[in-house]
Amino acid sequence: MTGEPRSRADGTPDVLVLDPDLPEAHRRAMAAHPALLPPPPRPAWGGRTGGDVLAALTVSALAGFLPLVLALARRGRRPVLVCAAALLQAATAGVWIGYGFAAFFLSCLAVQAIAAVTLLALAGESPVAAYGRRHTGRYVHARMLEPVDAALLERTAQATGVVLGSPLDADGLLDSVANRVTLPRQAWEIAGTLTELTRLRREQDAARSGRVTERISAVLASQQEALTVATRALARRIAALEEYARRTEEAQAVYAEWRTLQDLAEDGDAYRELLSRTVRDPLAADEVGLLSERAIHLREALRDSVEQARQAGSGLLSEEG
Template sequence: MSAIVLDPGLPEGHRRLMATRPELLPPAPERPAWGGRTLGDVLAVLPQSALWGFLPLVVGLAHRGRIVLLTGLLLQGATLGVWIRYGFTTFFLAGSAVQALAFLALLALAGESPVAGYGRRHRGRYVTAAMLEPLDAALLERTVAATATVLRSRLDRDGLLDGIANRVILPRQEWDIAETLTELTRLRREQAGARSGRVTERISAMLESQEEALDVATRALARRISSLEEYARRTEEAEEVYAEWRTLRDLADDGDAYRELLSRTVRDDLAAGEVGELAERAERLEASLRESVEQARLAGLTLIPREG
């Protein structure tokens, strides 16, 4: 799946759908003729509508969905009832009417996907790796991976990274980086176009100066992305400690059950020692957890823009 970064200001429903199908982006800027419907759509809809008109149960069995299956079963029973009660001619006319309605309904559902429509509507407010030059696309993928690591972590969900509004700050950082990468790609392609023509000595000197500026900007952005990756790495490390601490804490909470089990076979003081060791391990790990989380928080705080 191609990496995609979306403007945090987009409607949440649009963002969610566009993020799931980035391969459908970007569409043509103009609305396609006939809503994107083609002769192929018509040819595909014709047999399906015929089945809905005369053999709807086949459609229901093919889709395997409960609602579609139930609809097909009821419709099949109705069409057979019409045939038995009113004869074949009425059955054929009724089936043809259902086929016509099904054809219109299926054709209405064909054409441009909602994702493509959103992409056309929100053009300029999303960036995919496919839209960028290879170097910039690689930087975008690193950014997306690091951001996802933090936002999907149990630490963030459980609020351990307090003081850092990850759900607000990271998408903004991600989008800012994506916009910068888009501009870098535009300038790289502009340079490539200039070099493909007649290059005089003065043009060459100008292009070299511009290329150096691009390199400086790329290195600066790469350092920013490295800071984001460091935050993600620290978060992963702290999350491993957090998972271990939660397991030990649960085991320590079950101390009474273990104490009772051990006391059946060994002395009570040994049983108490075994259980006490679990609690001590949990306490030591908790201290390590606090340190790991603090390191992650410090790495995250460096991403927060300074005011003034």
């Protein structure tokens, strides 16, 4: 799963749902760069272009002969990089002084060659694209789907993200273990169904683009009805996820207020002492005590709100149980 869904320039939501069983490092990289998926066919030379070669030769020449100048010219230059470049510059200058210009020139050429090879190795397409080709069929991006299915995928990602990103889940007030295991699998199952719906919709569009006889029209109408029923059923499942997310957001708001009151109540002794010094009135303690009472009432409201959220998710989570 990606984080908060974003929209691309063409209006397609930048939503990506991943197979939970993908290697964790691959999942993190792919989730961080959903716009790179699905990748184009494997390019020649690993996606490296003539521009990459020219840039590598130019930068490596500066790295070989004037490393300090290159380090100082970089935006956001780091002290460590500048220090390393200064040491390299001093080393090449030492070679010139100690062994002459010919040795200096050859050593700089060696550094340039190493730098050029390194830069070319780092150039080309992103590793995420390679992951995308390697794991074809184990992720679904919104732009792989028809608009109606992409919208359902976006709703799924939003609802799942709300629950998994909630402080309630992080603090263990919800069924965190079940959420972490079940919700990504639920999202992945929904994404798989949406992929199949899109495939069938496109098959129908292709059939309608040809010669449509009365019999073909009747079959297509029957298939369209099946697609409509399946889409509605899936939409109800997604609505259940959204209800869980809505209940979680409501409980989260109460939780945030309760934690604030808890923090204020911890300072009760200081306020009580302050009021006793200035007012000298028994009511002072009662005024401060209101914080604790409010915290108690809010804690009860929080308990009810969290319970409602847990009940909203219990049906979803029990499916994997």
